[in-house]
Amino acid sequence: MEQIEGDRCDLCFDGRLRSRQVREYYRFGKGLVVLERVPAYVCENCGERYYAAEVAKRMRQLAKMGPRAKERVSFPVIHFEPRKATA
Numbered sequence: 632m633e634q635i636e637g638d639r640c641d642l643c644f645d646g647r648l649r650s651r652q653v654r655e656y657y658r659f660g661k662g663l664v665v666l667e668r669v670p671a672y673v674c675e676n677c678g679e680r681y682y683a684a685e686v687a688k689r690m691r692q693l694a695k696m697g698p699r700a701k702e703r704v705s706f707p708v709i710h711f712e713p714r715k716a717t718a
Protein backbone atom coordinates (compact mmCIF):
# COMPACT_ATOMS: atom_id res chain seq x y z
CA MET A 632 0.00 0.00 0.00
CA GLU A 633 1.07 3.52 -0.83
CA GLN A 634 2.58 5.14 2.26
CA ILE A 635 1.51 8.76 2.58
CA GLU A 636 1.62 9.16 6.37
CA GLY A 637 3.15 12.55 7.12
CA ASP A 638 2.73 13.89 3.58
CA ARG A 639 1.45 17.41 3.09
CA CYS A 640 -2.26 17.81 2.32
CA ASP A 641 -3.09 18.53 -1.35
CA LEU A 642 -6.13 20.58 -0.38
CA CYS A 643 -4.91 23.08 2.22
CA PHE A 644 -1.16 22.68 1.57
CA ASP A 645 -0.65 23.12 5.29
CA GLY A 646 -1.60 20.06 7.32
CA ARG A 647 0.11 16.69 7.44
CA LEU A 648 -1.68 13.42 6.76
CA ARG A 649 -2.18 10.99 9.63
CA SER A 650 -3.27 7.38 9.46
CA ARG A 651 -6.75 7.00 10.99
CA GLN A 652 -9.75 4.69 10.98
CA VAL A 653 -12.83 6.69 10.00
CA ARG A 654 -16.59 6.37 9.67
CA GLU A 655 -17.60 7.00 6.09
CA TYR A 656 -21.15 7.94 4.99
CA TYR A 657 -20.93 6.29 1.62
CA ARG A 658 -23.36 7.18 -1.15
CA PHE A 659 -24.07 4.94 -4.08
CA GLY A 660 -26.97 5.61 -6.42
CA LYS A 661 -29.90 6.59 -4.21
CA GLY A 662 -28.52 4.62 -1.28
CA LEU A 663 -26.42 5.52 1.73
CA VAL A 664 -24.29 3.09 3.71
CA VAL A 665 -22.31 3.76 6.86
CA LEU A 666 -18.90 2.14 6.63
CA GLU A 667 -17.08 1.80 9.94
CA ARG A 668 -13.35 1.48 10.64
CA VAL A 669 -12.24 2.49 7.14
CA PRO A 670 -8.46 3.00 6.96
CA ALA A 671 -7.77 6.53 5.73
CA TYR A 672 -5.25 9.33 5.85
CA VAL A 673 -6.74 12.43 7.43
CA CYS A 674 -5.30 15.94 7.21
CA GLU A 675 -4.61 17.15 10.75
CA ASN A 676 -5.40 20.72 9.62
CA CYS A 677 -8.49 20.69 7.37
CA GLY A 678 -9.79 17.15 7.93
CA GLU A 679 -9.67 16.16 4.25
CA ARG A 680 -9.59 12.39 3.84
CA TYR A 681 -7.45 10.38 1.47
CA TYR A 682 -7.87 6.71 0.67
CA ALA A 683 -5.56 4.21 -0.94
CA ALA A 684 -6.86 3.00 -4.30
CA GLU A 685 -7.55 -0.51 -2.97
CA VAL A 686 -9.43 0.91 0.02
CA ALA A 687 -11.66 3.01 -2.27
CA LYS A 688 -12.33 -0.06 -4.40
CA ARG A 689 -13.13 -2.18 -1.34
CA MET A 690 -15.52 0.51 -0.04
CA ARG A 691 -17.52 0.26 -3.29
CA GLN A 692 -17.66 -3.54 -2.96
CA LEU A 693 -18.75 -3.38 0.68
CA ALA A 694 -21.35 -0.66 0.01
CA LYS A 695 -23.14 -3.05 -2.36
CA MET A 696 -23.68 -5.38 0.60
CA GLY A 697 -25.66 -2.61 2.32
CA PRO A 698 -29.14 -4.10 1.73
CA ARG A 699 -28.02 -7.30 3.53
CA ALA A 700 -26.36 -5.54 6.47
CA LYS A 701 -27.58 -6.73 9.89
CA GLU A 702 -26.74 -3.47 11.62
CA ARG A 703 -28.99 -0.44 10.93
CA VAL A 704 -29.21 3.18 12.03
CA SER A 705 -32.00 5.66 11.44
CA PHE A 706 -31.58 9.38 10.88
CA PRO A 707 -34.06 12.20 11.40
CA VAL A 708 -34.83 14.21 8.25
CA ILE A 709 -35.45 17.93 8.55
CA HIS A 710 -36.32 20.19 5.63
CA PHE A 711 -34.55 23.50 5.71
CA GLU A 712 -36.73 26.53 6.22
CA PRO A 713 -35.58 30.11 6.82
CA ARG A 714 -36.18 31.75 10.16
CA LYS A 715 -39.38 33.74 10.44
CA ALA A 716 -38.80 37.48 10.65
CA THR A 717 -39.32 38.80 14.16
CA ALA A 718 -41.35 42.01 14.40
Ligand SMILES: [Zn+2]
Nearest residue numbers: 640643674677
Ligand atom coordinates in the same frame (compact mmCIF):
# COMPACT_ATOMS: atom_id res chain seq x y z
ZN1 LIG B 1 -5.58 19.78 4.66
